[in-house]
Amino acid sequence: MTRRPSTEGPWLSDGDGPGGMRRVAAGLPAAVLFDRDGTLVEDVPYNGDPERVRLMPTARGAVEAVRAAGIPVGVVSNQSGVARGLLTRAQVDAVRRRVDALLGPFDVWAVCPHGPDEGCGCRKPEPGLVLAACERLGVPAGRAVVIGDIGADVAAARAAGARGVLVPTPVTRAEEIEAADTVAPDLLAAVRLALTLPGRGAAMASSGAPAAGEERR
Template identity: 65%
Template structure:
């Protein structure tokens, strides 16, 4: 099913691992960042269309004590340099059992990104590779696009309202739904 065209889409939030960059479990080493093929071009197309751009990412490596927040931030800076730049980064450093409001599929990061971007959550689309990525969109009032990878479970694909074969296809769907009058933004 395509994205709802009746919404004024103004921004696009990406999951980090297996969506923008090749997943290296618990990666907090900038040297290990490798973009997913076509990621930079897809992000450039979204930016050229006038969309606000952000990343929402669970990084439990911090809560597990395997890396510091500074190491995760340095890794994210490398992603930003290779694939971005992004207007906003929202990171959940908690583990699954921490009962925080930000860990996907809870809506905290999407709501935070919306506030920081100055748009309502309904104006955002979240693109990711697992069910939690599309669930967080739904929970926050945004729309979601699932881009399955080999680790995406079949039931996650079945539950997703919108599925794209590639990141480029997901961005195409968002740009098409945003329409020809995608918001003009002041990026100064």
């Protein structure tokens, strides 16, 4: 039986950050949106336990650098564990609060709770999470940067008209690195690229191609 496409949009949370529209210096992104698992925090499959949240290297410095520039920060995250019956919204929210506690409050969270076969418009690589986060922040998607660890993150950025920066990990596929417009060796380097490189298409090569991964959240 063919499943009807999901009409439910992403889960949006404003967080405890400053929120609202802020004047950002000319030449800087209007917003920086981070993937969660494998980017800001270690990728623990279908994690609903805040005690298992561990920061990725340079995550704190990267987020602080964006805030220091006066740029709104957000998180865009696929959480198909909800559709699979492995996570509840309360658990997703508990992990969100733990990430906020470790890194400081984000201005917006956009979470897709759907599975890969539901046909929603928000599950990355679809653009819905990026567009919804930018709309909530009151910024044009074309002036946003999305930072993530797999091809779906940068593909979602491209589909939304935003710029994507890939930070490879051992689960990033070689073809995803080759297809990315911009690649950085770590999260802090990704933020520095986002704040200094003009436009899309500039690239920074990573050192080697990490091994291919399996299920992508």
